[in-house]
Amino acid sequence: DTGVSQNPRHKITKRGQNVTFRCDPISEHNRLYWYRQTLGQGPEFLTYFQNEAQLEKSRLLSDRFSAERPKGSFSTLEIQRTEQGDSAMYLCASSRPTGGYGETQYFGPGTRLLVL
């Protein structure tokens, strides 16, 4: 496995701009997750895909946020009209089902977003 990769690793943007992050999961992992982590806090769940279907979304995912996984492989997370409160680390994880409770999520290194 080459691991979960995320691009870019860092992004600085001005308030009001749109940003898009990409996540490439471990190949053959059909489950993909997005989390957000602010300083001093643990990661918070944003959304979850099984193949190309978005099965779960957190209330944290406002209408300015949209996530896609068009072919069931890589995923993108777009934030429109960024706000300073969006500054955080955005983490992607992938897994394959092993019965649910025992599955391990493999995390990427994250994309750190700073909104000025």
Place this chain on the structure above:
Amino acid sequence: DAKTTQPNSMESNEEEPVHLPCNHSTISGTDYIHWYRQLPSQGPEYVIHGLTSNVNNRMASLAIAEDRKSSTLILHRATLRDAAVYYCILRPDRGSTLGRLYFGRGTQLTVWP
């Protein structure tokens, strides 16, 4: 979702054992106990998980209380590379929340040389 309680921070000396506690008094019978850790500037990584019996792997051991209301992650010989935030997480085995992990704030482990 069932909550966990962990100390904010703990310290250890290198090559000494470390016992990281976690309380989960509202755990249900079908919740698995998972531990992840997050090294500085990295994404979280899986450490270990269990249901009722104690578990061992190459990274750590997990000791689960008989009533399952608490558990302890054991690092047998801490190294400087074990300095990280350790998260204790309960995962239900069914239901709509199956995919997500609830991390909490975890325990910051400092390892002194």
